[in-house]
Amino acid sequence: MQAHTPDSGDYFVPAPSRWPMVGAVALFLLGLGAALAVNRIAPGMWLLAAGAAVLVWMLVGWFGDVIRESVGGRYSGQVDQSFRWGMSWFIFSEVMFFGAFFGALFYVRAIALPDLSGQVTGQWLWPDFRAAWPASTGPLTASDYTPMEAWGLPALNTLILLSSGATVTVAHWAMLAGQRRRLVLALGATVALGLTFLCLQAWEYHHAFSSLNLTLGSGAYGMTFYMLTGFHGLHVLLGSVMLLVVWLRVLRGHFDADHHFAFEAAAWYWHFVDVVWLMLFVFVYWL
Known part of the structure; x- marks a missing residue:
């Protein structure tokens, strides 16, 4: 499957994305969860798990967008x-x-x-x-x-x-x-x-x-x-x-x-x- 277009002098600029904000939320949850977990405060492990889940969601979604742009010849x-x-x-x-x-x-x-x-x-x-x-x-x-x-x-x-x-x-x-x-x-x-x-x-x-x-x-x-x-x-x-x-x-x-x-x-x-x-x-x- 062709993943590139012939050089036309145009540089592809992606549309605005929500994934950086999602990633920031994931890192905040991971940092807060780690701080609470180290001090043995109850919600710490739950926040760590939530941060990891949001991070995986961001990676799948963001890289999915990049892959679709690539195979779409953008x-x-x-x-x-x-x-x-x-x-x-x-x-x-x-x-x-x-x-x-x-x-x-x-x-x-x-x-x-x-x-x-x-x-x-x-x-x-x-x-x-x-x-x-x-x-x-x-x-x-x-x-x-x-x-x-x-x-x-x-x-x-x-x-x-x-x-x-x-x-x-x-x-x-x-x-x-x-x-x-x-x-x-x-x-x-x-x-x-x-x-x-x-x-x-x-x-x-x-x-x-x-x-x-x-x-x-x-x-x-x-x-x-x-x-x-x-x-x-x-x-x-x-x-x-x-x-x-x-x-x-x-x-x-x-x-x-x-x-x-x-x-x-x-x-x-x-x-x-x-x-x-x-x-x-x-x-x-x-x-």
């Missing part, structure tokens, strides 16, 4: 370029987002630990402090924890994500070659691998809490571990949803070899998620 090549620049800058902003957390990890390990064990602070303020990573939270107290091993679920999840990067590349090749069956199978496998990764990460978190006593309160290690892996898991979920929507659109014949930027955008994002996980595996789990 977008020209100039709009396509705008989409490409928009996705590129979005991924760049995500690089900066994770860069801040990797920077915090570097600061703690390479700067703060040596500083705290220096001649002045080490001898006078914390004479028993050891500049070792992961940093201990105290001598044999309830706050002690066991660091997460790299060779186990994390290594398996690394293999799964690397495999998903390969399958989404195969799907792209199949798109360009017009091999629809191969495209459907490879893209479906990518979504399945992404969801498998999330299930194994949930299992890993359960193991960390129940067996390793590793929580957000487990010092700098626990904080950076959950912030980096948790936000990465959120991005895997987002990428899986994007690829699932693209897979459903493939089944409906929305793309061809020349016009399939929605697929390309999701693939770019997925490769970004893969690269971030490789850095996580090396710097959080392995070293």
